[in-house]
Amino acid sequence: MKFAIxxxxxxxxxxxxxxxxxxxxxxxGGHEIVRLFFYQDGVYSAANTVVAPQDEQDIARQWxxxxxxxxxxxxxxxxxxxxxxxxxxEEATRYQxxxxxxxxxxxxxxxxxxxxxxxAADRLICFGGP
Amino acid sequence: xxxxxxxxxxxxxxxxxxxxEALDIVLAGGAFDLPIGLxxxxxxxxxxxxxxxxxxxxxxxxxxxxxxxxxxxxxxVFACSHSLAERGLTPPASAQPLDSAAVSQxxxxxxxxxxx
Numbered sequence: 001m002k003f004a005i006x007x008x009x010x011x012x013x014x015x016x017x018x019x020x021x022x023x024x025x026x027x028x029g030g031h032e033i034v035r036l037f038f039y040q041d042g043v044y045s046a047a048n049t050v051v052a053p054q055d056e057q058d059i060a061r062q063w064x065x066x067x068x069x070x071x072x073x074x075x076x077x078x079x080x081x082x083x084x085x086x087x088x089x090e091e092a093t094r095y096q097x098x099x100x101x102x103x104x105x106x107x108x109x110x111x112x113x114x115x116x117x118x119x120a121a122d123r124l125i126c127f128g129g130p
Numbered sequence: 131x132x133x134x135x136x137x138x139x140x141x142x143x144x145x146x147x148x149x150x151e152a153l154d155i156v157l158a159g160g161a162f163d164l165p166i167g168l169x170x171x172x173x174x175x176x177x178x179x180x181x182x183x184x185x186x187x188x189x190x191x192x193x194x195x196x197x198x199x200x201x202x203x204x205x206x207v208f209a210c211s212h213s214l215a216e217r218g219l220t221p222p223a224s225a226q227p228l229d230s231a232a233v234s235q236x237x238x239x240x241x242x243x244x245x246x
Contacts (some may be wrong), residue, residue: 040151111158124242
């Protein structure tokens with residue numbers, strides 16, 4: 001089955017971890033992930049500036065490693081990210097900000113990518129939110 | 131044929147960017163001519179309340195975006211009548227009120243559902 005996965009919560013939220021476990025289980029079960037789309041506070045789950053305490057899981061890092069390892073299409077909503085100060089090098093230069101906290105494998109793009117993934121997938125699975 | 135998507139908007143308009151971001155998904159879908167429905171539920175029905183003064187809380191007015199729904203071809207706009215009644219709101223002209231049974235039927239009708 002083809003899954004599109006949307007995440008709406010930050011790396012420290014339980015739903016970010018649940019989404020990661022679901023994504024890992026989907027691939028392990030032979031399914032396909034057409035795209036991961038991080039929206040709302042989900043953009044924080046892609047930030048590379050998260051520092052988890054030593055005795056806690058570093059979910060943002062695990063997400064990065066998971067997406068890289070499986071060469072997944074990991075998209076972070078650009079409007080949601082800019083509003084929350086999650087910037088890649090290009091956007092930091094564009095808006096003259098000193099910090100860059102988003103890097104490969106994540107790509108910044110628009111909501112069209114969410115709709116495109118929803119159309120391509122058999123199931124859209126959302127994590128987080130209110 | 132395009133898959134249909136129902137967006138369930140559950141946050142009050144001034145409780146953060148969630149309401150606006152839910153609406154952005156709907157408008158983006160409309161711009162791509164996708165079959166999109168929008169259901170206001172729980173505190174989300176406050177987005178339909180009349181007489182809101184966005185300036186008083188130094189925010190942008192969300193109602194302009196709501197009015198844009200028709201321009202983007204989004205005609206399937208619903209509100210949970212239970213949520214409206216709980217909050218003392220009368221059903222607005224801009225959204226079709228649905229009771230709980232009708233809400234379940236609505237969710238069944240769509241290929242994908244997203245709750246924000």
